[in-house]
Amino acid sequence: MSFGTCDPVRNARQGKPNFGFFLNICSVNVTGMARTQGSHSSSTGPKIRAAAQSLFAQHGYAAVSMRQIAAQVGVQAGALYNYTPDKQTLLFDLMRQHMEDLLNARRAQVGPNEAESAVHALEEFARFHIRFHLDRPDAVFIAYMELRNLTEPHFEQIEALRRAYEQELKDILNAGVDAGDFVIADLGVATRAVIAMLTGVTTWYRDSGALSRAEVEDVYWHMVRKSVAR
Amino acid sequence: MSFGTCDPVRNARQGKPNFGFFLNICSVNVTGMARTQGSHSSSTGPKIRAAAQSLFAQHGYAAVSMRQIAAQVGVQAGALYNYTPDKQTLLFDLMRQHMEDLLNARRAQVGPNEAESAVHALEEFARFHIRFHLDRPDAVFIAYMELRNLTEPHFEQIEALRRAYEQELKDILNAGVDAGDFVIADLGVATRAVIAMLTGVTTWYRDSGALSRAEVEDVYWHMVRKSVAR
DNA sequence: GTCTATACACCGATAGAC
DNA sequence: GTCTATCGGTGTATAGAC
Numbered sequence: 001m002s003f004g005t006c007d008p009v010r011n012a013r014q015g016k017p018n019f020g021f022f023l024n025i026c027s028v029n030v031t032g033m034a035r036t037q038g039s040h041s042s043s044t045g046p047k048i049r050a051a052a053q054s055l056f057a058q059h060g061y062a063a064v065s066m067r068q069i070a071a072q073v074g075v076q077a078g079a080l081y082n083y084t085p086d087k088q089t090l091l092f093d094l095m096r097q098h099m100e101d102l103l104n105a106r107r108a109q110v111g112p113n114e115a116e117s118a119v120h121a122l123e124e125f126a127r128f129h130i131r132f133h134l135d136r137p138d139a140v141f142i143a144y145m146e147l148r149n150l151t152e153p154h155f156e157q158i159e160a161l162r163r164a165y166e167q168e169l170k171d172i173l174n175a176g177v178d179a180g181d182f183v184i185a186d187l188g189v190a191t192r193a194v195i196a197m198l199t200g201v202t203t204w205y206r207d208s209g210a211l212s213r214a215e216v217e218d219v220y221w222h223m224v225r226k227s228v229a230r
Numbered sequence: 231m232s233f234g235t236c237d238p239v240r241n242a243r244q245g246k247p248n249f250g251f252f253l254n255i256c257s258v259n260v261t262g263m264a265r266t267q268g269s270h271s272s273s274t275g276p277k278i279r280a281a282a283q284s285l286f287a288q289h290g291y292a293a294v295s296m297r298q299i300a301a302q303v304g305v306q307a308g309a310l311y312n313y314t315p316d317k318q319t320l321l322f323d324l325m326r327q328h329m330e331d332l333l334n335a336r337r338a339q340v341g342p343n344e345a346e347s348a349v350h351a352l353e354e355f356a357r358f359h360i361r362f363h364l365d366r367p368d369a370v371f372i373a374y375m376e377l378r379n380l381t382e383p384h385f386e387q388i389e390a391l392r393r394a395y396e397q398e399l400k401d402i403l404n405a406g407v408d409a410g411d412f413v414i415a416d417l418g419v420a421t422r423a424v425i426a427m428l429t430g431v432t433t434w435y436r437d438s439g440a441l442s443r444a445e446v447e448d449v450y451w452h453m454v455r456k457s458v459a460r
Numbered sequence: 461g462t463c464t465a466t467a468c469a470c471c472g473a474t475a476g477a478c
Numbered sequence: 479g480t481c482t483a484t485c486g487g488t489g490t491a492t493a494g495a496c
Contacts, residue, residue, distance in 0.1 A: 038479085038480050038481070039479085039480075040479065040480070044479080044480090058378070059292075059378065060290065060291075060292050060378060060379070062289075062290055062292035062293035063292035063379070065470075065471065065472080066471080066472065066473085067470085067471085067472095075479090075480065075481090076480065076481060076482075077472085077473085078473080078474075078475095078480075078481070078482080078483095079479070079480050079481075081472095081473070081474080082479060082480080086472075086473075087472070087473095145375055148288070148289065148290060149290070149293070185448065185449045185452055185453075186441065186445075186449045189441070189446065189449045189450070190449070190453065192430060192433070192434055193427045193430060193449075193450065193453055194427075195430075196426055196427050196429070196430025196433070197423045197424075197426050197427040197430070197457075199426070200422060200423060200425075200426025200427070203422070203426070204422055211416065211419070215416075216419065218415065219415045219416045219419045219420070219423075220419070220423060222415055223415075223420065223423055223457045223458070224457075226456050226457050226458070226459055227427075227453045227454075227456050227457035228453070228456070229456055229459075268461080268462050268463070270461065270462070274461080274462090295488075295489060295490085296489080296490065296491080297488085297489085297490095305461090305462065305463090306462070306463060306464075307490085307491085308462075308463070308464080308465095308491080308492075308493090309461070309462050309463075311490095311491070311492080312461060312462080316490080316491075317490070317491095
């Protein structure tokens with residue numbers, strides 16, 4: 001009962017295969033080289049992060065053991081500690097990487113062109129946000145659900161990155177208000193409201209669904225545009 | 231290290247007192263009657279649910295032990311099993327109660343008066359949603375974060391309640407489109423987008439903050455109204 | 461209805477061989 | 479860099495006394 005949610009049904013609902021990580025029976029050798037045990041790998045580090053990200057997203061940080069992560073990678077639990085000092089740091093590294101990727105991708109998008117209209121800048125932000133989040137469902141899920149499992153100094157670093165990203169949108173909205181394009185009662189609330197609306201797409205969108213990503217982008221963009229309109 | 235997040239700092243950040251549930255030293259007798267051990271109480275059941283709700287919201291279902299819940303109530307762990315068959319059912323009962331309260335409160339609000347304008351109906355829904363959610367931060371947090379810890383039949387029941395609530399908003403939006411009050415590209419997406427935006431208030435609002443609940447209601451309502459406007 | 465005690469399994473993390 | 483073995487502790491849940 002202690003692995004309450006490691007059931008095939010739940011995994012199927014979330015579109016995940018069942019790797020059977022209790023028994024080390026179906027551990028997969030990603031490199032394709034024949035080996036009966038161990039990895040001795042070129043790239044165990046990345047594989048550990050990938051396995052942890054997938055398992056944390058499926059079952060939650062607290063419900064996943066280091067032994068489960070090791071089994072999915074195809075090594076023994078002790079080997080994980082060659083790559084991370086502890087489980088908590090493994091979580092933090094995943095979250096920090098995700099937030100840095102988000103911020104860097106956003107700044108790369110906005111970098112070249114300057115002085116565009118606020119409406120166009122908002123459209124670019126909205127479409128970027130949806131695209132980035134739909135591309136990384138596991139990382140997004142962890143970033144929003146596992147904040148309380150970070151120790152205080154780690155939490156503060158993630159929060160700072162989150163606030164920096166939020167500021168990107170706030171600047172756009174503020175410029176739009178100054179230019180007379182937007183009417184916004186409270187800038188901070190509006191910023192969080194728009195981000196919450198857009199991020200919500202990750203809770204229901206599936207590639208197998210009725211709408212394409214482009215269509216979803218359009219629908220959300222129209223709603224965002226109107227929500228801050230004059 | 232296994233109780234990684236049971237630290238005073240984190241609790242203070244979430245506005246929770248530190249009950250020190252490791253040592254049974256400060257277990258509180260809520261009834262006020264002097265007793266050195268045990269509860270033998272009229273109302274251990276409700277106290278267990280209250281303690282579980284608080285602890286699950288703070289640390290997450292998987293990170294909270296039955297011993298911690300018992301300590302907060304002031305009984306030994308074995309006594310909990312007079313009130314719940316297992317931990318999983320305790321979680322499910324909390325979530326079902328919350329969703330039923332939500333649906334019942336919504337239907338009580340809309341019950342009496344009929345045939346109002348879609349715009350007014352939407353305003354009532356938006357304000358109700360914000361008020362109800364801000365009044366129950368712990369229950370809301372659990373309802374959104376712990377879905378993956380439910381077994382399949384339990385999950386399906388909660389999902390049905392969530393869909394029924396969603397339908398309440400969908401009906402309003404649909405009526406508004408028919409009446410020519412709203413312009414909506416996709417009814418399902420718009421329904422989820424509005425709910426996501428409104429629910430987002432729970433992630434940042436604090437009573438100690440700059441805005442009153444009434445002001446927050448106003449700001450969100452204006453954004454929702456515009457987001458589906460013609 | 462609560463207690464004490466316990467069954468049995470798993471946890472994170474480390475030590476030392478290879 | 480991975481293995482095997484292990485430490486000390488915790489987990490859920492149950493049994494039986496009172």
